[in-house]
Amino acid sequence: MNNKISRWRIFSTDWNALTFYQRFESSVAFALTFLVMLVVSVALFRLFVDVIGGLVFDALNPLDHEIFQQVFGEIMTLLIALEFNHTLQYVVTREQSVIQTKVVLLIALLALARKFIVLDLGKTSADILLALAAVTLVLGVTYWLIRERDDRLVETNSSKSGNQIPR
Secondary structure, three states: OHHHHHHHHHHHHHHHHOOHHHHHHHHHHHHHHHHHHHHHHHHHHHHHHHHHHHHHOOOOOOOOHHHHHHHHHHHHHHHHHHHHHHHHHHHHOOOOOOOOHHHHHHHHHHHHHHHHHHOOOOOOOHHHHHHHHHHHHHHHHHHHHHHHHHHHHHHHHHHHHOOOOOO
């Protein structure tokens, strides 16, 4: 908590040093963060009410496969929104000037994981499954390549400075 407070203090102190566009970018990211926060709050409340109400009134059978998929699909949607919001906070506090590609790839992989959770294999054609598998493979390989490149850059920089990072 203290870390977040200190980041906001640094951000407010540095606001005057920012260019017009940097201020604009931070303001847009802050507005998006606030909107996503509202959406997540409402979705969490509705999920909570639906699940608790369904369990109490015996209208929700958690052992029913379709209900299970629906509930966990909604939970995954909330997790994706939270991760997206977390990413936006980096832009608001100017820790990163742009959203990082690795994070976007991870969010896309989360979205695909959600899709696989809610997917009804009995109603899904083979070409759709093949397409989803191909997209998952491409995103995974792309993430791996970017991570490998970043790891090599860190190793190169640490060897130049004489510091070795343990693996």
